[in-house]
Amino acid sequence: MSNIIELRNIVKEYGSGDEKVRILKGISLDVAKGDFVAIVGPSGSGKSTLMNTIGLLDSPNEGTYTLDGVATEKLSDNQLAEVRNRKLGFIFQQFNLLPRLSALENVELPLVYAGLGKQERRERALAMLQSLGMEHRIHHKPNQLSGGQQQRVAIARALAVQPALLLADEPTGALDSRTGAEVMELMVRLNEQGNTVVLITHDNHIAANAKRVVSIRDGLIVDDRRNAALPEASGEAVTV
Ligand SMILES: Nc1ncnc2c1ncn2[C@@H]1O[C@H](COP(=O)(O)OP(=O)(O)OP(=O)(O)O)[C@@H](O)[C@H]1O
Numbered sequence: 001m002s003n004i005i006e007l008r009n010i011v012k013e014y015g016s017g018d019e020k021v022r023i024l025k026g027i028s029l030d031v032a033k034g035d036f037v038a039i040v041g042p043s044g045s046g047k048s049t050l051m052n053t054i055g056l057l058d059s060p061n062e063g064t065y066t067l068d069g070v071a072t073e074k075l076s077d078n079q080l081a082e083v084r085n086r087k088l089g090f091i092f093q094q095f096n097l098l099p100r101l102s103a104l105e106n107v108e109l110p111l112v113y114a115g116l117g118k119q120e121r122r123e124r125a126l127a128m129l130q131s132l133g134m135e136h137r138i139h140h141k142p143n144q145l146s147g148g149q150q151q152r153v154a155i156a157r158a159l160a161v162q163p164a165l166l167l168a169d170e171p172t173g174a175l176d177s178r179t180g181a182e183v184m185e186l187m188v189r190l191n192e193q194g195n196t197v198v199l200i201t202h203d204n205h206i207a208a209n210a211k212r213v214v215s216i217r218d219g220l221i222v223d224d225r226r227n228a229a230l231p232e233a234s235g236e237a238v239t240v
Pocket residue numbers: 014015023041042043044045046047048049050202
């Protein structure tokens with residue numbers, strides 16, 4: 001299987017001069033297409049910093065990053081934005097939906113940037129919302145939706161561009177345990193349907209849903225293991 005992510009010796013520092021702090025201290029990581037990887041670690045260990053690197057939201061100070069065959073360190077900011085829009089789908093703890101737009105319009109938005117025509121955007125967005133059980137809420141604004149429903153809209157938005165990689169940073173962090181478990185079941189299903197997923201969490205129970213768990217501490221990978229065979233569709237691994 002080919003790799004969607006190839007990180008080599010990634011170093012990320014914040015600040016300058018005496019104030020300089022090294023957050024990522026040399027991270028090398030390959031992720032195969034079709035895999036479901038959880039990145040776990042305590043608060044402040046550098047998980048979101050790593051996610052921002054993988055998501056092309058922030059550039060490392062050192063190291064190389066090849067995403068789906070593209071050597072990203074050679075790209076301009078505009079090219080990075082284009083690769084980001086084309087290849088990546090993001091899911092965040094706080095959903096990050098636009099409050100003035102309906103569920104449908106939120107899902108359509110990345111398709112505007114992707115250059116799809118009006119009709120195609122609407123059809124694709126409707127299909128995505130439908131597949132996530134949200135067809136009865138398409139005209140609701142985010143504040144008229146529950147947290148779990150908002151996250152479903154955010155997931156539909158992330159998937160609408162048919163990304164090569166789905167990146168989720170604490171996607172259940174703002175949800176109650178039952179709704180969080182439902183969202184995790186959804187992530188497992190999306191992976192079974194062929195989506196490559198990288199999930200960031202501080203919660204080992206959440207990580208148990210992934211096929212592979214990479215642990216980071218203090219800016220370094222300290223453990224990397226495959227989960228033993230997951231209970232088949234029993235949802236037993238899903239606790240929040
Ligand atoms: N823009 C920034 N400027 C300076 N320091 C930063 C910046 N962003 C993050 N840091 C620092 O980098 C370290 C790692 O932060 P990061 O957000 O990656 O942690 P995390 O593992 O995601 O934690 P959490 O589980 O709390 O989300 C922290 O000590 C944080 O203070």
